[in-house]
Amino acid sequence: MIMKKRSLPLFRSGDIGGMAYALAGNIVNYIIIIGVLLYVFEWPEYLVFGRVIPGMSIGLMGSGIYYAWMANRLAKKEGRSDVTALPSGVSTPAMFVYLWGVIAPLNYAIDKPEDVWMVAVAATFLGGVIEALGSFVGPWLRKFLPRAALLGTVGGIALVWMANKGFYDVYADPILGMPILLIAIIGLIGGYVFPKKIPALLIAIVGGIGYAFVLGRVTPDVSGFGFTLTNPVTGINAIMTGLASISPYLAVIIPIQIYNFIETMDNVESAIAAGDRYSVREAQIADGAMTMLSAVFGGVVPNTVWLGHPGLKKGNAGSGYSWISGLILGAAGIFGAYAFVNSLMPPVIAAITFIWCSIVIIVQAFREAAPLKHGAAIVVAFIPHIADYVYTEIELTLFSQGVYEITPEVTSALLGEGVMWSGVMELKYGAILTSMLWAAITAFIIDKRLDKAGYVSLAASVLALVGFIHTPSLGLTVNPFFYGYLIMGIMCILFSALKNNFKSPDGYDYV
Template sequence: MAAASTSYPLYKKEDTDAFFTLFQNNLANFVIISATMLSLGFPASLVFGKVIPGAAVAVMAGNLYYAFQAKRLAAKEGRTDVTALAYGISTPVMFVFLFGVLAPALQITGDPILAFQVGLAACFLSGLIEVLVSFSGNWITHHLPRAAMLGALAGVGLTFIAGEMLFEIFAVPSVGLVALMIILLGTLGKMAMPFRIPASLLAIIIGTALAFVIGEVQISSFNEALQQIGFYPFLPSLEVFSGFSYLFGTFVALLAVILPITLYNAIETMNNVSAMAAEGDDYDVRECQAVDGTGTILGTLFGGLFPTTVYVASIGAKWMGAGRGYSLLNGMVFTTAALFGLVGSLATIIPTAAVAPTLVFAGLSLLATAFHSNEKKYYPAVAIALLPYVANYMLTQFEGEGTHLLNDVSSGLIPLGEGAMFTGIILGALTVFIIDHKFGYAAIYAGIGMLLSFFGFTHAPELGVNAAPSFTFAYLLLTLLFGYYALYARMTLKQTNAPAGESSR
């Protein structure tokens, strides 16, 4: 009876604050996608005509579903205080796809359209994998050490997100540093912002204004921004399937990037949904993973290149007392913005230095979460898991003719950076199992490391058979080493538990 009489509002005033918090996060991602792809050499017609509309389709579909899901939960439990899950493009995964998929694809092919199709196929595959992972429930979290996975992601946060964006900040300090401090005042200092504007959104506004004042952005940019306004219809395309022949051919090595980052995306959704359950809104984790994967796939059919996820901002929205309206409004705003070219206009006016602080904070949050979410004894595992991405970042910056400079620094830099996500997870997992004396698991992960290096997923520039022999041999030795300690521990335990006198026979 209570469920039947429940009137769950479509929108309430608390949704407004939650919307702006979610909006600035998505806005920063859309601006960075636009600016980065243009700087890499992708044409504006492709970025604003296909990539942004495709991403908007995914965001719209996911927000609509999660608003429906919230209404269903409210009706089931007879409550009006249910908060919809926040949803959008995953920031860490976005950077991995920008610099780990699109950039190398464009560098190898020299053809933006072909690189775009490879990226579409990679994104489609990522979505498909997450849908399949959804059937496993919580199995992954029980078999993959949290310190290893979060440590590897902390490497992405430290380098490609916080580090890369910090460079942008210091390139224009009058804009970037001021915007960064506004964000830190609001998020870490807990200081109230004027008119209750979210700190990150205020940072973008102030940073953009300062960019005009100092001449970093010219008034003529408004004319350029106006030229971006138009009608960009959401047109379905089969280009994603053209990319598969290349993804499983010339670019098969990208699987070493796609597989682990997709597992992270699934786990991120799992963690955020679990956190919402602790706050009172208990959603089905497997359903949410399936929705994220399906939204990602749907986006690729319209030109979207970036996987989507449930945001940790869901918790903030819950604390604000938001319902489902903020999710619906977010989907509507970005759909409208993409449809009429407003994203392109904003990307033209808003300098990267103004949005970079938002992503610096996101990257630092990943780093902090990797340590905060683990016991102190696992800190060494987190630290060693993030180091391969430091090498990978250097490898990305000096790829091509500059790789000899890395060899001059150390001959181990390049193999450490190749397949950094897998390497970080393996090294982190081995460290966790050593700390916990789970040597049998350590032997299994060393064996997985051996197979990954043998086929070139790690420590090799491309996939192949016996692609990194010295590393394959090293992991074989580790498998034997941990296997010995596992047997030794088992024998010692058996002797300890043996009846008195039996062990002396």
Template sequence: MSASEMTPISPARMGMRPMIWTKGDWNALFGFGTNILVNMLVLTGLLQFVLKMPPEIVFGRILPAVGLMMFLSTAYYAFLAWQLAKKTGREDVCALPSGISVPHMFVVTFVIMLPIGASTGDPVQGWEAGLVWVFFQSFILMIGGFVAPYIRRITPRAALLGTLAGVSVAFISMRPAFEIFTTPVIGLTCLAIILASWFGGVRYPKGIPAGLIAIAVGMIIAWGSNLFGLGYGGMSLEKLGASVANFGFEIPMPAIDHVFHGFKYLGVILVTAIPFGIYDLVEAMDNVESAEAAGDHYPTTRVLTADGVVSLIGCLMGNPFINAVYIGHPGWKSMGGRIGYSLATGVAVILLAWCGIIAVLLALIPVVAISPILLYIGMLIGAQAFQTTPIKHAPAIVLALTPHLAAWAKLLIDNSLAVAGTSAHALGMEKLGAVGVLYHGLEIMGGGAILVGLVLGAIGVFVIERKFTHAAAFALAGAVLTFFGFMHGEMVGIAVTPGVSLAYLVVAGFLFGCAKYAAVDTVDEAPMMEGAHPAPAE
């Protein structure tokens, strides 16, 4: 039950006209806006420097379409928040954050667009394949929106939030943390500014948002260090001057012909489109659950359908990146975000994308000044899984974290070996195992991590609750998903990892046997460490 459902609402306040903008929206705008800015800067860098996409495609076609899609998304979620505030009479309703799906951004770049662009010698064909990938993802989201609410009802909150915490710790928190300590003069200073305000309640002069102060201080240190030849943050006047060449005004144009040209790569695309469509469903459910835990209840079907529709519109206008509800709603809400921050972010994105400002910002702001904001969000979401679920479910949350740590570690190993011109399989599992790197275990456990975390977390919760039949059902679901490659595998297929699938079947049988025949201890507390004193059973 959400906080809004537990708190009685005065009939006089129900149906009121909600405020579109509050003081707290400034904090959330600069926090969420800088998060979006970082993602757009990374996206632009991938298009320019990895995919070698022509500037006329990057700044004339893709970024304008990205801007349109993100404006539609943020405006819609601001409208949903306005409706919820009006219906409940509450003033603390916070809009769901949304934008480019970051995991998908890397997957479509490195798994679809880069290989096809490299094999054909034409990055435009890679772009067209990316458009088809999003085309299919959009329909998976729209159809899945009608299934997701049922999945959400039968899945424990600890499993949903636990796997979300895994994404938060591994893929949101770690990179910003490394960036902070790579350039600590900027990173740690900006982190202190953020933590003092958003955790410590410190108010800065004239109510200036902490996110804006952190960015300003980071820029001052970065550019000021150039005067002394230190070069913190990698800023240079040459890069800034060259970026101005991309100024201009570009609006999105239909790219339907490019979408259909990309259908010749359909076989390659579906291998990742289907499992990542399921990833989207689970991720969106997790993030809606996260928002409800923070007091704001949004209908899962409308959220997923909206993501699918705006992604499809973006795709048909030339955007090869899918839209998603973001992790982080409790973070923006805790810093005062309500309705206006979402809509204002959408307007800002349109201006950035349609006017060619992204390239200038890429050369003006040190990314390390923005990293503490992302780390803060990661900290908050990781903590929420433990704070909003029963304390006895904590072991299940930790279990749900582990697949994401495996996926993160595998990614680091793969990227490191690729730079060296080799791979884990070329080196051999025995050599890696001899130095403590159990690569095959990382590969199996990290495949489809978000689903693996959800299934393992749910099994853990139901075992703790002595609901062994429910636990057996999730183990059986894990067996089916694994057999077809949605979990513990790198691709969709038949009998992708049959040994793991069989293991889940054995676990399901064992748990079902526990439900029917096992004698169960009636003490609610989990077994304690040696030397501890358990409370007597009541």
């Protein structure tokens, strides 16, 4: 039987919800970046709107078009018309790390914003290289690690970065947010069918925008239009200059880009679980290439495959949302229209899509875990991400008060006020790796493979030794975490050798 090749339509109704997700989510990130660079770091407008924003937009446009093309290739290969393109955009966790871990210390050490920008684009370009190189490790990790480790990590990120942010935005504007959220839950989770079968997400988004106009929450702003695009020669020269000053920040750049390529791997794994069998390696190389492209044109944060593919697939999105969103984001950045686009889309609209997609991802993590008893491993995977979130929020709070370093005195003061702080810093560093490691250890123990749990523990000890987890900087350091994981590994391997005298009964259920 010959499989009939199918092409995805350029656009279908489900792409409207996908466009809202891609546009709203990226616009919110742009608002954060613009606010921090302009009003916290006091960068001049020509740098922010003339280089950073257009550069980021070029990267996003390239990603949107590429992933739409990738979806069409998969549809033709498998003879299907229900393929959904991978969502992509600015990596929110990486964005915060780049802003506060790379640009902030540079900004306070160097008087000239132009010089800071040069190091920032160099850091972004190098990050793209690392992300692309990670493609050679990602597929192997996906085969070796239990699905609970991969999906649990995605679920943890969805919980702390998407669901939290979504509900916070809803409660920041309850009169607008709560009714829209109710519509989304009624239709998307409750399964109720609206008149003429209009998609619930479309009603929530379009109706929400109209409702926002009625409430006066949005005011169209047409100022700032005009063509702006960094000469790539200028960008390349900036990268070459910035690389000379980048070494002190490698300890931040390398771990966050490892985070990023594993995030891409996890999110592609989520898409595979939803039925679209994309190449993990290709997606990672594409992310790295688009991040490098963004840097050449002035961008200062990396791109990544986003969470949310299962929710978009459930909403019948195809490839149209990806390439159209990419073109809109690119044109908006190049022609200075981000302020106008944002004026039509209050943050609470993005919040609805965040909440919906995060719910789907978290539920999928438990449903798709094979076997279902790996649910404990998924829960364990959530915890490092919670620590990451807590640390980031407290750190930003301290920054807002002029405290830019968490010294022993600051730690003592936090503990003295009853803040749950002991161990948070250590668990935060390398959270995504720690999440995967502990989920894998737990899953292997559940599967009665103590030997594999031991091997993962030994791998964790090496990662702790070189500074990839639990410490703020890279470097060979014999620390308590190295010993802790080493002891764990030895214990698991010894227990495995005693399997005739030390075993778990068949059918054991921990619940």
